[in-house]
Amino acid sequence: MARISVKHIGLVKTSLVMCSCVVSSCLLLIAASEAESKETHPPNKAEKHWVSTVFDNFTSATDALQWSDIRVINNWRIQQHAQSKTYRVLNLNDEVVAEGTLDLCSRHFSKLIKNGDIDPFVGNKAVIVIHGLGEGRSAMKPLVTYLQDNMAASIMTFGYASPQATLAAHAHALGKVLAGLPPTTAVSFVGHSMGNLVVRRWLQNAQPEMIGRVNRMVMLGPPNQGSDLARLAAHNHWLKTLASGAAGELVLHWDTIRHDLQTPTFEYGIIAGGKGDNEGYSSILEGDDDAIVRVSETKLNGADGFLIIPVRHSRMMRNPDVQKETLNFLQRGRFAKTTYGINIPEK
DSSP: OOOOOHHHHHHHHHHHHHHHHHHHHTHHHHHTTTOOOOOSSOOOTTSOOHHHHHHHHHHHTTTGGGEEEEEEETTEEEEEETTSSOEEEEOTTSOEEEEEOHHHHHHHHHHHHHTTSSOOOOOSEEEEEEOOTTOOGGGGHHHHHHHHHHOSSEEEEEOOOTTTSOHHHHHHHHHHHHHTSOTTOEEEEEEETHHHHHHHHHHHHOOHHHHTTEEEEEEESOOBTBOHHHHHHHTSHHHHHHOOHHHHHHHHOHHHHGGGOOOOSSEEEEEEESOSSSSOSOSSSSSSBSSSSBHHHHOOTTOSEEEEESOOGGGGGGOHHHHHHHHHHHHHSSOSOSOOOSSOOOO
């Protein structure tokens, strides 16, 4: 009988975990594959279909779906693998420069700061941008670049292995990143989709002094009231069986986890994607929607601003109106417009 090396066994296990991870994170998107209704204007033939774009992001984010940040300084980061005690250090180009135990990576990180490779200066304002389910930090790049070009603040991204662990675990990792920032740094958040739930779950156990340092938050397409799409997926035995981690919680245990999601006490605004009518982009969701999340599901009592912009869920980060309004709220605590009209073509 042929012998299989430990190394090969490890590679097989890793491949299986990665496949499971991608399948789980695709859960809601599979259910949404028929969610778009007919366009009110002819599609641009040169433009990729939104599903193709999402799955392109999934391909590039496969590695990211395995790791969660626990320390971030000027976008150098220490990460922990979701299924092991392994840690690694990534540079600005997301290249691994050290890997091993937490102690080894922490010492290497400190050495990089001491040698001047990492600039420890964060400044008195930081914006932490958080991706959604099944995405990596790269999915937020268009919005991050826009904010970097237009804000006098440190723009940071927080990555988490969305389908590989619970919301509580992701919130704990976010807490570690926040604890690593200078105590004089005021923080704002920009979340996409499930990234908003991570922040709301973090609020459940966050220290009052840390919450007091949060200035504002912009929620993009947040499933604040759960997800009908997830509930539809829960009726499919195959999809229900594959659900794991935070995806599984959204699909199977919303009535339990929603009690741990706190409403922010700081200023926050919500941007929902939709057509501004009663149909939305989906043919299977009731009412207005962004093809994934219904407009009514994004709402949360106490919001300091609410805006519907004609954009699909996966396109929010690169939509110019979303970018401008995110900047407006972060800087002024309000959106520039109160409405974008009904059935306006998507940019």
